[in-house]
Amino acid sequence: MNSALPPVIIGAGPAGLACAKALVEAGLRPIVFEETSRPGGQGTRRLSAAMSSEAIRFMGRRAAAATAAREADEDRVLAACDWRPGTLVWGIFGNHLEIVREGRHDSIPYNQLVIATGATDRIMALPGWTLPGVFSLGGAQVALKNHTSFIGKRIVMAGASPLLYLAAAQYVRMGARDITIVDTARPAGKRRAAFGMAMTSPKTLLEGLQLLLELRRHRIRRINGATLVRAVGAERVEALDIRHPDGTLETISCDALAFGYGLRPETQLAELAGADFRFDETLRNWFPLVDADGRAGPRLWLAGDSSLTGGRVAAAQSGRLAALSMIASQGSEVSDAAEVRSLRGSVARLRRFQAHMAGAFPWPHEAAGDLPADTIVCRCERVTAGEIRDAIRKVAGPAEVNRVKAITRCGMGRCQGRYCGQTLQELTAATCERPVADVGRLRAQAPVRPIPIAASDNDGHQP
Amino acid sequence: MSSNFDVIIIGGGLFGSFTGLFLARSGKRVALLERGLVGAQSSGANFGGLRLQGRSPEQYPLSLMAQGHWENFDGLIGEGCEYDRNGMVYFASSEASRDRLLKYASSSRACGLEIEIWEGDEVRRQLPWLTGSGLTASYSPRCAVANPRITTPAVVRAMTRAGGQLFEGTEVVGIDQGQTSFTVSTPNRPPMTAPVLVNAAGGWAGTICEQFGEPVPLFSAGPPQFVTEPMPYVLKPSVYAIEGDMIIRQTSRGNFIFAGYPRTLANDDGRHTFVPPQKTLNGMRAVGTHVPGFRNAEVIRVWSGVEGYLPDMLPAIGASQTTAGLYHAFGGSGGGFQIAPAVGECLALEICGKKAPVDLSPYSIGRFRSSVEASDKLMREFDPASSSR
Ligand SMILES: Cc1cc2nc3c(=O)[nH]c(=O)nc-3n(C[C@H](O)[C@H](O)[C@H](O)COP(=O)(O)OP(=O)(O)OC[C@H]3O[C@@H](n4cnc5c(N)ncnc54)[C@H](O)[C@@H]3O)c2cc1C
Numbered sequence: 001m002n003s004a005l006p007p008v009i010i011g012a013g014p015a016g017l018a019c020a021k022a023l024v025e026a027g028l029r030p031i032v033f034e035e036t037s038r039p040g041g042q043g044t045r046r047l048s049a050a051m052s053s054e055a056i057r058f059m060g061r062r063a064a065a066a067t068a069a070r071e072a073d074e075d076r077v078l079a080a081c082d083w084r085p086g087t088l089v090w091g092i093f094g095n096h097l098e099i100v101r102e103g104r105h106d107s108i109p110y111n112q113l114v115i116a117t118g119a120t121d122r123i124m125a126l127p128g129w130t131l132p133g134v135f136s137l138g139g140a141q142v143a144l145k146n147h148t149s150f151i152g153k154r155i156v157m158a159g160a161s162p163l164l165y166l167a168a169a170q171y172v173r174m175g176a177r178d179i180t181i182v183d184t185a186r187p188a189g190k191r192r193a194a195f196g197m198a199m200t201s202p203k204t205l206l207e208g209l210q211l212l213l214e215l216r217r218h219r220i221r222r223i224n225g226a227t228l229v230r231a232v233g234a235e236r237v238e239a240l241d242i243r244h245p246d247g248t249l250e251t252i253s254c255d256a257l258a259f260g261y262g263l264r265p266e267t268q269l270a271e272l273a274g275a276d277f278r279f280d281e282t283l284r285n286w287f288p289l290v291d292a293d294g295r296a297g298p299r300l301w302l303a304g305d306s307s308l309t310g311g312r313v314a315a316a317q318s319g320r321l322a323a324l325s326m327i328a329s330q331g332s333e334v335s336d337a338a339e340v341r342s343l344r345g346s347v348a349r350l351r352r353f354q355a356h357m358a359g360a361f362p363w364p365h366e367a368a369g370d371l372p373a374d375t376i377v378c379r380c381e382r383v384t385a386g387e388i389r390d391a392i393r394k395v396a397g398p399a400e401v402n403r404v405k406a407i408t409r410c411g412m413g414r415c416q417g418r419y420c421g422q423t424l425q426e427l428t429a430a431t432c433e434r435p436v437a438d439v440g441r442l443r444a445q446a447p448v449r450p451i452p453i454a455a456s457d458n459d460g461h462q463p
Numbered sequence: 464m465s466s467n468f469d470v471i472i473i474g475g476g477l478f479g480s481f482t483g484l485f486l487a488r489s490g491k492r493v494a495l496l497e498r499g500l501v502g503a504q505s506s507g508a509n510f511g512g513l514r515l516q517g518r519s520p521e522q523y524p525l526s527l528m529a530q531g532h533w534e535n536f537d538g539l540i541g542e543g544c545e546y547d548r549n550g551m552v553y554f555a556s557s558e559a560s561r562d563r564l565l566k567y568a569s570s571s572r573a574c575g576l577e578i579e580i581w582e583g584d585e586v587r588r589q590l591p592w593l594t595g596s597g598l599t600a601s602y603s604p605r606c607a608v609a610n611p612r613i614t615t616p617a618v619v620r621a622m623t624r625a626g627g628q629l630f631e632g633t634e635v636v637g638i639d640q641g642q643t644s645f646t647v648s649t650p651n652r653p654p655m656t657a658p659v660l661v662n663a664a665g666g667w668a669g670t671i672c673e674q675f676g677e678p679v680p681l682f683s684a685g686p687p688q689f690v691t692e693p694m695p696y697v698l699k700p701s702v703y704a705i706e707g708d709m710i711i712r713q714t715s716r717g718n719f720i721f722a723g724y725p726r727t728l729a730n731d732d733g734r735h736t737f738v739p740p741q742k743t744l745n746g747m748r749a750v751g752t753h754v755p756g757f758r759n760a761e762v763i764r765v766w767s768g769v770e771g772y773l774p775d776m777l778p779a780i781g782a783s784q785t786t787a788g789l790y791h792a793f794g795g796s797g798g799g800f801q802i803a804p805a806v807g808e809c810l811a812l813e814i815c816g817k818k819a820p821v822d823l824s825p826y827s828i829g830r831f832r833s834s835v836e837a838s839d840k841l842m843r844e845f846d847p848a849s850s851s852r
Contacts, residue, residue: 091740098740105744395623396501396616396631403500406507406612414692414763446740450692450761456747 005111006031006082007326008097010089010269013041014312015304015319016116021077022323026332031082031108033089033099035449039074042118042138042305043312046071050148058173091446092272095299098446105455112299112329114322115270116315119305121163121260122285124367125385125423127375128231133256136419137163140258141170150176152256156240158182158228159259160361165211167258172218180252181215181222182242184261185361196356200349204311226250227367231257261363263309264422268444270307273300279437282355284363285422286441292344293325294318301326314350317343365436368426377427378420380413385427392431399432400440401425414450417442468494468628468657470814471647473635473671475501477800478778478792479663480618481807484540487627489815494655495619495627496647498634502615504665506800508768510688510710510722512701513607513801514551515576517567519838521825522777522798523574525805528821532804533607539804540621544614547715550700551606554586556595560705567705568601578603590702592756608701608712611800635664638674645788659814661790666729666771668779668793672828675786679831680774681794683729684845685736685767686722689746691760693717707844708749719760723749724844726797729769736767772796774837780806780826781813790814791828797844 007023009016012034023030040046044067047055055064084101091098097108121136128134133152135143137159140151150171157168157179168181197205215222229241229249239253267275267288275288275296287308290296294303301322304315321343371377373386391397391407398404401411401424410424411417417424421442429436470486472479475497483495495501513533518526532539536546555564568578581589581600590600623629630652637648638660645660662671666683694717701712707724714720723746729736743765751758773779773794783789792810795802809819 091743093737093740096740107740394616394620396619396629398500400500403503406503407616412764416764446738446743446765447762450763451747452759452761453691453747453751454758456744456751 005109007112007114008033008108008110009114009116010097011041011116011118011304011306012039012078012085013116013118013304013315014044015118015306015315015322016041016114017074017077018316018319019114019116019303019323020081021073022320023327024077024080026323026327029080029082031084032078033087033097034085035088037086039078039085040071042120045142045145047145048148051145054174058170088449088451089269090449090451092269093446100451100455103452103455104457105451110299112301112326113273114301114303114319114326115273115306116303116319117266117269117306119263119265119309120418121161122262122264122363122422123259123419124261124364124426125371125375125377125420126228126231126259127372128233128237129259130376130379131231131233131237132235133233133237134231135256135258137161137167137258137260140167144170144174150174150256151258152254154178154254154256156180156182156252156254156257157259158184158240158242158257159261160185160364161260161262162208162357162361163260163263164361165208165215168220169211169214172215172220177218179220180254181220182226182228182240182252183222183224184226184228184364186225186245189362190360193356193359197353197360200353200356204350204353227364228259262358262361263305265306265309266418267306268416268448270296270300270302271444272446272448273297275300275302277441281437283358284365284436292321292348293340294322295325295329308351309354310347310351311354314347314354317350318347321347365426368423369430371423371427377423378410378413380415380420381409383408383410383420388424388427389431392428399428399434401428401442402440404428405442411442416445416448466653466655468492468655470494470659470661471496471645471655471657472661472663473647474663474665474668474793475615475619475629475631476504476663476665477502477506477615477618477803478665478795478806479661480506480615480622481803482661482663482792482810483627483807484618484622484625485808485811486814487622487625489811491815493622493627494630494657495622496630496633496635496649496655498632500631501619501629502612505685505768505770505795506615506665506803507612508685508688508766509611509770509800510686510712510720511608511611511800512551512710512712513546513609514701514703514798515606515801516551516553516571516578516601516603517703517705518571518798519777520570520574522802523571523576524821525802525809527575528808529802529805530605530607532808533609533801536609540617541624542617542620544617545610546607547609548605548607549712550602550604552590552600552602552700552702553705554590554593554598554600554702555705556598561599564599564601564705571603576603577605592754593702594753594755602700606701638671640675640786643788659788659790661792661810661814663792665793665795666733666769668771668791672791675783675789677783677785677828677831679779679794679828680835681771683733683736683769684726684772685729685769686724686726686797686844687738687742687746687765687767688720688722689743689750689762690764691719691757692763694719694760704749704753709746709753711750711754719757721746721750726845727767734769736769738765738767770795770797770799772841773835774841775830775835776838776840778802778806778826779828780810781823781828784827784829784832
């Protein structure tokens with residue numbers, strides 16, 4: 001009876017949508033769950049109604065036309081799916097997904113599941129980062145695409161992330177001019193990384209370089225190789241203090257700051273569905289274990305950034321691969337072996353590109369050890385770096401992140417460690433003087449997002 | 464570092480830690496062996512309730528003695544545990560549960576606890592946010608709460624300051640019984656030897672009992688716990704529905720923590736208790752029904768723990784009936800956090816050959832030699848369906 005269940009996809013970004021398309025082509029009608037109200041995902045988030053008339057200005061004529069065609073195609077695919085936007089999947093238990101839609105709970109059995117929940121900004125805490133007016137780079141993009149709004153009038157975009165130049169270029173195209181870019185990566189590291197990037201995906205590298213040119217044309221000030229010292233302000237952010245490579249300090253006045261250091265995968269649901277994890281030394285982070293097609297278990301596939309960041313194209317290809325692997329696992333019509341091979345090769349190559357890019361935009365892990373004691377690490381629970389260090393240094397103190405969480409509350413709040421977890425890992429490792437791989441990672445727990453108490457009116461578990 | 468001790472304690476939960484503290488303070492060379500990290504199992508995962516109301520009459524002497532220690536925790540331990548004498552309310556909404564509430568109240572009073580009874584308008588006045596008519600409530604001002612996550616490590620620190628030795632990440636995998644001593648083996652350290660061994664292995668204590676020929680009907684479970692995002696601080700006392708379907712308190716930082724029976728059996732691996740979604744929904748429904756004001760609040764975290772239960776819902780504390788030098792302290796059965804300081808002190812006194820101020824005979828492991836009755840509390844707090852998860 002279970003094999004009659006439709007395949008389920010969580011997440012309607014490029015990975016989930018490409019997966020849906022391949023399943024629909026194979027004559028299936030997958031259920032597609034998406035937390036937000038519209039398809040698109042993060043990087044390819046659809047523009048708000050007010051912004052969509054500005055699409056050409058926002059992304060250029062060619063990209064706008066391609067995007068319109070792609071979105072129309074996605075809509076056709078979703079029309080052939082059991083499409084459920086505005087649906088939060090908050091837990092996975094046994095072979096059921098626990099969901100909340102329009103404030104009501106339901107429980108959905110599944111037999112084959114693709115998780116394509118994407119990624120969010122990787123954040124290293126910074127003194128003052130909890131001031132109003134400080135955003136993540138991804139958040140600055142959401143403000144523009146979703147809310148048709150800049151994050152401020154005098155903006156600093158900072159960190160080491162491919163989103164840095166993209167977000168800045170998008171703001172510039174929409175008319176923002178008072179933008180300062182502070183790229184914390186060292187130019188030498190970038191030059192070294194460029195070689196690997198050129199080898200693996202020259203096209204992506206070129207796109208990045210074109211963004212730089214575009215920003216230069218608009219005389220956007222760009223500072224290279226600086227370190228972020230603190231965001232300052234009384235009621236809200238008023239300036240960013242940085243340290244230049246030669247040691248001089250500079251205060252850049254601003255009314256908004258966006259920062260970030262690449263992306264971290266959203267893996268909570270994958271973990272609840274039974275995925276195992278591995279530590280990647282290059283990216284200094286944990287990733288779910290998958291095979292070449294994204295399979296993570298007998299009934300589980302992971303696609304897109306939620307298993308390993310790779311960008312939009314890799315996400316779409318990995319979504320398609322997952323679908324083909326899923327169809328093959330059902331013993332149906334063997335799919336085109338040549339296509340599978342070429343997809344695998346391409347996804348692997350694009351992900352190697354990301355690994356090289358990590359060299360160009362390095363994660364500033366050493367900053368955790370130097371965080372001032374009063375810097376807030378966990379903004380939900382307001383836990384400082386000093387409190388965490390004190391807890392670790394006590395006799396019978398914790399030396400593993402889940403215990404640090406239990407003792408200090410860091411990671412216990414509303415966001416469940418999404419924004420502090422990365423800093424927590426590095427700070428724990430630095431304080432214990434242990435490799436970061438040895439201090440663990442925050443375990444996922446259901447609910448992965450807050451769930452409204454009234455949702456229990458309908459429990460979906462029919463007796 | 465010597466591997467000869469006066470006492471080896473297996474299990475760094477709160478039972479083992481308090482036992483270690485009092486032994487170390489009476490000059491014993493103590494080794495506290497913990498498989499993982501101290502206080503990471505039920506002693507760290509529990510609700511933090513230091514509840515005196517509704518205990519069975521034979522538990523009061525131990526409970527009241529323990530409360531004295533909680534009230535002086537900072538003095539006893541040298542650091543705090545976020546102890547808060549917030550008081551506790553039981554409420555009953557049916558005739559039958561009202562009878563039970565009044566029965567609990569009179570037995571609590573007979574044991575020396577101060578209890579106020581609220582009826583009718585007084586309940587409305589005290590708990591205006593609670594639905595239901597004809598409510599009866601009993602209030603005990605001496606009940607309190609503490610933060611379980613920080614408590615055990617604090618007690619262990621006090622033990623090490625008194626000379627006790629802590630071995631974390633040290634699982635006892637074998638026990639050899641010699642003429643006058645026990646030799647304990649672990650995967651990561653040389654064997655350790657002591658004439659006295661304390662079994663404080665919580666939900667895992669059963670295998671040790673079995674090895675020494677006194678099997679116990681111990682099983683592992685945990686009640687599900689839920690926490691909301693922080694809200695303005697309005698609720699001082701902990702409030703328990705006497706039916707057990709809702710237990711709620713607010714932390715001073717604003718989060719509401721609630722819990723509800725039935726409990727859930729631990730996973731097959733014995734190290735975790737997953738909370739099935741159905742239990743989460745039941746818990747949310749109970750709180751939304753009793754307190755409609757919560758309907759718009761959100762639950763941000765759900766957890767449970769693994770603790771040892773015995774069918775009569777009483778712990779096993781005291782000397783082994785089969786083996787000289789072996790002592791037990793396990794089976795908190797849902798109420799072990801509160802009694803732990805007294806468990807530790809009484810057991811330490813007994814080990815030192817002194818008379819404990821509380822009679823430990825109701826807790827003797829010997830009671831399992833004849834058949835033991837399952838208490839009606841056990842029947843109420845576990846549903847048969849929970850065994851199938
Ligand atoms: C969710 C929940 C809520 C609760 N709420 C309350 C409450 O509000 N009030 C209250 O009074 N009580 C409450 N309790 C009960 C209370 O938490 C327990 O009764 C008490 O903590 C038991 O302490 P313990 O030391 O026996 O067990 P534990 O804390 O479980 O300690 C046992 C330790 O032994 C270790 N161990 C096991 N085997 C070995 C081995 N072979 N070698 C080395 N180490 C080993 C384990 O790792 C563990 O750390 C609750 C329990 C739970 C689970």
